[in-house]
Amino acid sequence: MHAGRDASDTLAALLADWQRARTPYRADAHDELAAVLVLAGSNADVERLNLAARAIRRQAGELTGPDRLYRLPGGRTLALAVGDHVRIRTNDYRARKSKGARADVLNGYRGTVVAIEADRSVIVQWRRPGADGPALATEKVSAVYIAVGGLSHGTAMTVAAAQGLTADRMLVYGMGLDPHTPYAAMTRDRLSAHLYLPRNVLESDADRARHSAPRNGAEELHRALNAYAAILQGDRADQLISPEPEPIAAVRARQREAAEQAEVQKMAQAVFAAAMLETVTDPRRPHGLLGDDQLQERISAAAAQTTALAKVVEVEQRRERQQAEQVTAVRAQVHAELAGERDRLATALTALDDAAHRHDAAQDRLRTAQRKVTALEATLHERYGGRIRGWLPSGERARLTEQLQQAKEKLTCAARRAEAAGRAEQAALRQAVEVFPAAPSAAELHQRLRVLANPRTFASALEKESAARVEAVLPGLADQRRVRAARMASPGLGDSAADRQHRARQALAALTAEADYRHRLDATRQRGEERARRDPAAPALARSRHEQAQQQAETRRRAREQQRGYRPSTPPGITAEGPRQGYGR
Structure with missing residues (x-):
């Protein structure tokens, strides 16, 4: 109503x-x-x-x-x-007269x-019902x-x-x-x-x-x-009105x-x-209320701002490219260093393992010689350890004494070899530690080698070492990257020059589109729009329609979210592809 x-x-x-x-x-x-x-x-x-x-x-x-x-x-x-x-x-009724040729x-x-x-x-054209649906008919009326x-x-x-x-x-x-x-x-x-x-x-x-x-x-x-x-x-x-005379009625009609x-x-x-x-006041024309002069001023200002921001963005992009090149170089250097460390460490640990194996073998031979000397000494003491038996001549005692002397010589030789093998093992360990000083023991060195030999852990070590090296070369770069990532995740958190340039370009595009639209209007509509812009009610109406458009957009957004979150229930059953599990809320 x-x-x-x-x-x-x-x-x-x-x-x-x-x-x-x-x-x-x-x-x-x-x-x-x-x-x-x-x-x-x-x-x-x-x-x-x-x-x-x-x-x-x-x-x-x-x-x-x-x-x-x-x-x-x-x-x-x-x-x-x-x-x-x-x-x-x-x-x-033309169809009957023309036998269906006309409508x-x-x-x-x-x-x-x-x-x-x-x-x-x-010539008049209208839409009429037809056997196959609505159809157009065209006829001439005189x-x-x-x-x-x-x-x-x-x-x-x-x-x-x-x-x-x-x-x-x-x-x-x-x-x-x-x-x-x-x-x-x-x-x-x-x-x-x-x-x-x-x-x-x-x-x-x-x-x-x-x-x-x-x-x-x-x-x-x-x-x-x-x-x-x-x-x-x-x-x-x-109210009843009496008919007027014909001449008066004609004048009144005119x-x-x-x-x-x-x-x-x-x-x-x-x-x-x-x-x-x-x-x-259409919300799709945010600059519709601007006068022609104001619109041109806004276009000039937006163009100047876009140009200035383009220069700032170019400087920032050049700096970012330089930083990216430095980061790439540092990463390549760290990768080469870690790969070289892995190769040297593998060689050094191979030598260390060989030296440790030789040291263990020498220790085994030393223990064997020690046991033989001990056994011969016990045999001599058991047979010829008494005061009377010690003076008795015996070929067996001479033979045992000679064997004991030989065993002691072998023990001395084994001790020297074991000592030399130990020194060689320590030298190999020192060489391996020189490759990775942070690991003073063989177990830690082997753990380091396992880290560098595994592609996944190697990549993790590469990232960690590269980040530390980049922070030393380019202080604050990590914080800058975190800020950029946070801006991308939350646009309202902060504005970079690129963000400002993007908005300036959008504003310039909207202003230019408004100017192009006005240029395409005929003179009548141009004058009509100019009078509408001078209407005192225009600003309030534009704000009201803009708020209404925002509310409608928010309503549509919530409806889409609800649709994405909703999943209709389906009972379990057997389909052509096989058994189907039911789901729903």
């Missing part, structure tokens, strides 16, 4: 809503006629709406070529141009003018057919003429409807229906004197609905037509101004 101050104000609001409602369908005039239906109670109001809608479409460039005027019964005229919405008013031209068909020929005949009232403008029509029609969106002007008509008019929609009521026309003089001016839109709508209900219930008597034309022009201008205000 919508209420306006008077008829002109209400009709202008209806036409503004019509302009918005038809926007999704403007690519195809037949879709527009089928989807958006404008209704009124009287032929006079229908004509006013049609003339105003035609003026709006003419300003938008939807009508091409000059207007052709056709004289109608009663002294009225009908202006037609290519692109006009028209409605057939008189039946002409019937039937009352109620709505279509568009596709051409006007030199003999003033009009100037004589139009002169007898066979054709009229077809954007709006009376409720009675729309009998049986449905549309996505209905816009109904409530004046002139009897008590039974509003229900029929408001139930033909598939998506939405809107009723428009002029409060001053509906209220009596006593009502207006009693209530004074409405304080807000809600009160105006409430009063308009109350007055409309009183009229529909028959609480107010209609006066009314002139007044209606002026009012239609006024409504069209109001609707055009509202459309321009809506265009310049």
